[in-house]
Structure formats: C-alpha cells, structure tokens
Amino acid sequence: MIDSRDVRKLNAGTVFALACLTFPIDACSRADGSVGQLPAQKPAAELAPGPAAPPPHRLTPAAQVGKLLFFDKSLSASGQMSCATCHDPAHGYGPPNGLAVQLGGPKGTSPGLRATPSIRYKEFTPGYLDLLDNPDGFSLPAPGGGLAWDGRANSLSEQAKAPLLSPFEMANANPADLVARLRASPSAPEFVRAFGAPALADVDLAFSKVQLALQSFQIEDPSFHPYNSKYDLYLYKKPGSELTAAEERGLKVFKDKETGNCQGCHLADASFDDGAPAQFTDFSFEAIGAPRNPEIPANRDHKYRDLGLCGPLRDDHARSPEYCGLFKTPTLRNVATRGAFFHNGVIHSLEQAVRFYNTRDTRPELWYPTAGGRAKTKPDPDFPRYGLVTAQYVGGTVQKYDDLPVANRKNLDKQLPLDGRAAGAKEPMTEQQMSDLLCFLQTLTDGDLPAAVPASGRCAN
Ligand code: HEC
Numbered sequence: 001m002i003d004s005r006d007v008r009k010l011n012a013g014t015v016f017a018l019a020c021l022t023f024p025i026d027a028c029s030r031a032d033g034s035v036g037q038l039p040a041q042k043p044a045a046e047l048a049p050g051p052a053a054p055p056p057h058r059l060t061p062a063a064q065v066g067k068l069l070f071f072d073k074s075l076s077a078s079g080q081m082s083c084a085t086c087h088d089p090a091h092g093y094g095p096p097n098g099l100a101v102q103l104g105g106p107k108g109t110s111p112g113l114r115a116t117p118s119i120r121y122k123e124f125t126p127g128y129l130d131l132l133d134n135p136d137g138f139s140l141p142a143p144g145g146g147l148a149w150d151g152r153a154n155s156l157s158e159q160a161k162a163p164l165l166s167p168f169e170m171a172n173a174n175p176a177d178l179v180a181r182l183r184a185s186p187s188a189p190e191f192v193r194a195f196g197a198p199a200l201a202d203v204d205l206a207f208s209k210v211q212l213a214l215q216s217f218q219i220e221d222p223s224f225h226p227y228n229s230k231y232d233l234y235l236y237k238k239p240g241s242e243l244t245a246a247e248e249r250g251l252k253v254f255k256d257k258e259t260g261n262c263q264g265c266h267l268a269d270a271s272f273d274d275g276a277p278a279q280f281t282d283f284s285f286e287a288i289g290a291p292r293n294p295e296i297p298a299n300r301d302h303k304y305r306d307l308g309l310c311g312p313l314r315d316d317h318a319r320s321p322e323y324c325g326l327f328k329t330p331t332l333r334n335v336a337t338r339g340a341f342f343h344n345g346v347i348h349s350l351e352q353a354v355r356f357y358n359t360r361d362t363r364p365e366l367w368y369p370t371a372g373g374r375a376k377t378k379p380d381p382d383f384p385r386y387g388l389v390t391a392q393y394v395g396g397t398v399q400k401y402d403d404l405p406v407a408n409r410k411n412l413d414k415q416l417p418l419d420g421r422a423a424g425a426k427e428p429m430t431e432q433q434m435s436d437l438l439c440f441l442q443t444l445t446d447g448d449l450p451a452a453v454p455a456s457g458r459c460a461n
C-alpha cells in the first residue's frame with residue numbers, strides 16, 4: 001500500500017506550493033497563470049497545534065494583499081459583497097446566518113445552490129483524486145480531496161475563481177470585469193506595491209495574482225487554523241483542558257464502531273505522518289442520502305438535482321453513475337456554531353443532524369416526505385418533533401432518499417450509523433449517547449468563537 005507521503009507526491013502541485021512559501025512571490029505563478037497546490041507539508045513548527053501563543057507572524061506581501069481583497073466589497077458586482085460576507089471571521093469563516101444558501105449576485109438577491117462551508121482548516125486538504133488513499137490507513141483508495149462540496153477545485157487559488165465569477169456570488173461577468181473593479185478599488189495601491197504595475201495592467205496576470213493573494217492569505221494567516229478548541233487543548237494535554245465526564249463519553253460514542261462511529265469518516269486523531277492535527281474528515285466522498293431541501297429555489301425544478309461528484313457543478317463524472325450522490329465529508333471543527341448542515345443546508349441544528357444519523361433508517365418518515373396518506377390533525381403525543389417532517393401520516397409511502405435517483409441508491413454508504421437497518425429497528429444510539437455526543441461536538445469550537453450553546457449542566461457530568 002502506498003503511504004500518505006507518496007500520495008502527496010502524486011499531487012504535483014505540492015512541491016510547487018512549498019516553493020511558493022520559500023521563494024519570492026513572483027516564483028509562485030506558473031506560466032499558465034495557475035498557482036500551486038495547498039502546501040500539505042508546511043513546516044511543522046508553523047502548524048504546531050495547541051494553545052501556545054503563535055510566534056510573531058508576518059504575512060508575505062501576497063498574503064497582505066489577499067487580506068485586503070478578502071474583505072473588499074468593491075470587487076463584487078453589487079458592491080455589497082466580499083468573501084467575508086459569506087465566510088465571516090466572526091463565525092470561524094463560516095456564514096453569519098442559518099440560511100440554507102446565501103444570497104448574492106448583482107443585486108444581492110440571487111440564492112446560491114449549496115450551503116456555505118467554513119473555510120478554516122483547509123490547509124491539509126489534498127487535491128482531488130478518484131483514487132485517494134484514505135488517511136485512516138486501511139480503507140481502500142476512493143474519491144477524496146479537493147475543495148467545495150464536490151471537490152472540484154484542487155487548490156485554494158483555483159477555488160477563489162468560482163465566487164469571483166459566480167452569477168449568484170460576487171458576479172463579475174469575466175476576469176476583465178473583476179480586474180476593472182480591482183483597478184478602481186481601495187486594494188489597488190497595495191496590489192501594485194506587491195505585484196508591480198504591469199501585473200495590474202494585464203488582465204490574465206492580475207486575475208492570477210488575485211487568486212494567489214487570496215490563497216496566500218488563507219494559508220498564512222493564523223486565523224484560518226488556530227487549533228485552539230477545547231479538544232485541541234485536551235489532545236495536547238494542556239493544563240485545565242480535561243474533558244468533562246459527558247464529553248469523554250461523547251468522544252467514546254464518536255469513535256465507537258457499534259454506536260456513533262463518526263470516526264469512520266470524521267477522523268478525530270492526528271493523521272498522516274506529517275503532524276497534521278485532527279482534521280475531523282478523511283477527505284472522502286460519501287452518499288448519505290440527505291433529504292431534498294425545498295428551501296433552495298433551484299429545487300423547485302423537479303428536474304434539477306445536485307448529485308455532487310457526478311454534477312451538475314462539475315462535469316467530469318457526468319457519465320459515471322457510481323459517482324452520483326457523493327459529497328465531501330466536511331470537517332466537524334466549529335460544527336456547533338453552524339446554522340445549516342449538509343451540502344444543501346437542509347438540517348438546521350446540530351442536534352437535528354445527530355438525530356438524522358440515528359433515525360434516518362429507523363424512522364425515515366421524520367426525514368423524508370410521505371406521498372399519499374393523510375396527515376393527522378394532531379400528531380400522537382409521543383410522535384417526535386425533532387425531524388424535518390412534523391406531521392404524522394396515516395398510510396402513504398415515505399419517499400426515502402428523495403434527492404437521490406433510484407438507480408444511484410446503491411452508492412449509499414453502508415457504515416454505521418447509516419447502515420440501512422429496517423424501519424422500526426433498534427436505533428444505533430440511545431438518548432444519553434446522543435446527548436453526550438453533542439457535548440463532545442461542542443468541544444470542537446475554536447477558542448475565539450462564542451460557544452453556540454452555553455455550557456449546560458448536561459455536559460458537566
Ligand atoms: C455568496 C456567498 C459566498 C461568497 C461571497 C464566497 N463564498 Fe466561498 N463558498 C460559498 C459556498 C456556497 C461554497 C461551497 C461551494 C460548492 O460546494 O459548490 C464555498 C466554498 C468555498 C471554499 C471551499 C471550502 C471547502 O470546504 O471546500 C473556499 C476555500 C472558499 N469558498 C473561499 C472563498 C473566497 C476566497 C471568496 C472570495 C473571493 C469566497 N469564498 C466568496 C459561498 C461563498
């Protein structure tokens with residue numbers, strides 16, 4: 001088996017990105033204008049986790065420009081939107097609200113297609129491969145890596161193109177449009193200082209420098225990878241960082257193959273052989289059958305389906321049904337601060353997400369619509385209210401996996417807790433185990449972010 005070091009060698013961009021960290025910024029654009037892969041092998045010292053105060057850190061000129069650009073609203077067609085509008089530093093670079101999809105575009109009213117992820121902790125994401133070795137060391141190579149829910153961008157610089165040009169995000173019509181805005185923007189003088197006036201004069205060069213600058217900011221600025229959650233403190237045995245009894249039990253559920261088994265995809269241990277701290281993802285793609293979300297306007301068209309790896313936002317696997325319905329396993333760092341979960345934001349609380357894992361199979365009627373039948377005027381007193389469907393039906397057929405065509409359902413992952421057990425069967429987790437698991441997930445919130453839920457008595461013991 002190839003070890004992870006070799007996998008990174010397969011990502012030709014890695015070496016290039018390392019050169020970017022070491023050499024002057026001009027060494028960092030390739031002839032084709034693209035910029036390097038994420039530096040998976042950043043010097044360990046720079047990424048060393050734990051609460052020690054980070055060493056004094058000066059951003060390179062490229063990253064300093066990137067910081068200006070990241071917050072510069074004048075780079076959008078509406079003049080109202082920057083990267084930070086959706087990736088808000090006060091929310092761990094995640095969205096500032098619980099909307100399933102954010103609004104953008106020329107008037108700030110065009111809804112997107114997918115939930116906005118946090119962009120903290122992207123520095124170890126490998127480039128996308130159909131056969132990526134799994135960092136757990138034993139799973140067979142499978143689709144993994146890349147940025148966005150479908151892995152279609154191989155580096156942060158490549159990714160930055162999408163929001164700048166997307167008609168429902170910053171909505172520049174083309175690179176020339178963006179560069180015209182850049183020339184008139186408050187960021188222009190700093191851009192010229194870093195890259196020279198000729199770079200601003202040439203559209204292709206300027207656009208690639210914008211991409212490079214945004215990537216450099218996200219890689220270099222410590223605010224993108226603080227590793228200062230309670231769980232990090234606990235892992236590195238810092239004083240006063242013991243988990244409470246409930247959090248400890250929750251961690252057990254997280255790792256336990258017979259109950260939560262979250263560890264099956266969201267790795268909680270330091271991974272690789274290069275000192276990467278726990279990433280809470282193995283970068284793999286899985287189909288877990290998230291329900292269709294009627295809050296997304298695009299879903300009003302019954303023919304529209306977001307099938308992740310097989311499209312429509314990427315088209316290289318459009319003819320490969322075995323890729324349909326697979327989405328990237330996201331990190332769970334800061335997950336307790338989110339208000340929309342899964343690629344389509346269909347779930348709106350962390351508790352609801354955990355309950356979805358627990359009862360997708362045993363009580364599918366709580367998660368997927370029922371066709372036919374009759375809704376009781378008043379549900380029975382013991383009918384659960386935590387699901388997406390709160391009406392209790394008599395008769396009718398539950399439309400399980402309503403966002404995945406029947407032909408693609410064989411792609412569904414079979415691991416616990418989503419092992420496809422029968423409706424009415426025993427649930428993988430008990431109420432106590434779910435409660436403990438939620439306590440544990442709250443320890444993944446970074447130290448600079450307000451805890452989503454005040455530390456309740458429930459998590460104390
Ligand atoms: C209107 C909201 C919005 C704006 C503005 C926006 N993004 Fe995003 N961002 C998203 C969404 C939605 C996704 C997921 C896209 C997908 O999966 O197709 C995303 C994904 C990303 C990712 C990949 C994260 C991951 O987990 O793989 C990065 C990196 C990123 N954005 C950076 C940026 C940068 C840099 C800018 C500014 C140039 C920006 N974004 C502007 C909404 C936004």
Ligand code: HEC
Pocket residue numbers: 254260261262263264265266284285286287288289290327328329330331332335338340341342343344350353354357413415416417437
């Ligand atoms: C088979 C792999 C796998 C297992 C096991 C697994 N997950 Fe996930 N998880 C995923 C994937 C893939 C997604 C994204 C799915 C989507 O958006 O369609 C996800 C998404 C999530 C999200 C939403 C995060 C966000 O930013 O939107 C949460 C919360 C979550 N998982 C928690 C858990 C917990 C808790 C467990 C254990 C009870 C668990 N997962 C087990 C693969 C897995």
